[in-house]
Amino acid sequence: MTVHPPVVGHCDELQVALGAFRASAHVTQRWGDRLAAVLGGGGRLLAAGNGGSAAQAQHLTAELVGRYRDDRPPFSAIALHADTSSTTAIANDYGVDEVFARQVRAHGRKGDVLMLLSTSGASANLLSAADAARAAGVRVWALTGRAPNPLMAGSDESLCVEAPSTATVQEIHLVAVHMICAAFDAALERGERGGRAAGSAAGAGRAAGAGRAAQRKRR
Ligand SMILES: O=C(CO)[C@@H](O)[C@H](O)[C@H](O)[C@H](O)COP(=O)(O)O
Numbered sequence: 001m002t003v004h005p006p007v008v009g010h011c012d013e014l015q016v017a018l019g020a021f022r023a024s025a026h027v028t029q030r031w032g033d034r035l036a037a038v039l040g041g042g043g044r045l046l047a048a049g050n051g052g053s054a055a056q057a058q059h060l061t062a063e064l065v066g067r068y069r070d071d072r073p074p075f076s077a078i079a080l081h082a083d084t085s086s087t088t089a090i091a092n093d094y095g096v097d098e099v100f101a102r103q104v105r106a107h108g109r110k111g112d113v114l115m116l117l118s119t120s121g122a123s124a125n126l127l128s129a130a131d132a133a134r135a136a137g138v139r140v141w142a143l144t145g146r147a148p149n150p151l152m153a154g155s156d157e158s159l160c161v162e163a164p165s166t167a168t169v170q171e172i173h174l175v176a177v178h179m180i181c182a183a184f185d186a187a188l189e190r191g192e193r194g195g196r197a198a199g200s201a202a203g204a205g206r207a208a209g210a211g212r213a214a215q216r217k218r219r
Pocket residue numbers: 050051052053117118119120121122123166167170
């Protein structure tokens with residue numbers, strides 16, 4: 001067996017873990033499709049994570065509000081940890097385990113999706129957020145490290161990455177994020193083509209963009 005220095009060894013670990021991840025790639029396809037239906041129908045994605053996973057969660061919301069590859073309408077997606085005033089106030093007043101749960105109660109509506117990213121699948125603030133979401137009728141999808149873990153148990157659906165190190169799990173989570181975005185855009189594109197084929201003046205994606213403000217009724 002070839003023994004690589006640690007830095008190169010990381011590439012080997014990533015390669016092996018990516019190979020295993022291919023088997024769960026269909027989950028990213030499904031999530032991208034469903035997200036297109038939820039957001040296109042006026043719903044919202046909430047996303048959260050701690051540390052490196054916060055960055056990945058924010059990466060996903062940025063690509064939905066901005067764009068992934070091609071130009072398309074913006075969609076409603078919020079990275080909960082990115083609101084520093086809310087997170088610090090909630091941590092200070094209610095405790096750190098409440099930082100995401102309280103924002104889920106504030107922003108989440110029935111039919112929305114909460115995406116939680118965690119390498120351990122055991123962070124208490126994410127577990128509380130999952131509980132809050134389910135109580136509000138918000139679907140919970142978890143991107144985690146190795147199964148089994150408490151977060152996958154507390155979520156409606158999960159994609160668990162089998163990799164030995166936190167770093168590798170995080171890197172594969174970013175791959176998953178981009179695959180979800182690609183599937184999301186493809187689903188919108190199919191909707192637009194369907195809309196045009198049916199003679200609709202506006203494709204489904206554009207219609208969703210235009211109608212979103214009206215559709216999203218806030219309590
Ligand atoms: O990025 C890294 C390590 O690569 C760290 O910042 C890491 O994300 C933090 O320790 C997190 O608090 C870990 O939380 P989790 O992934 O277990 O939910």
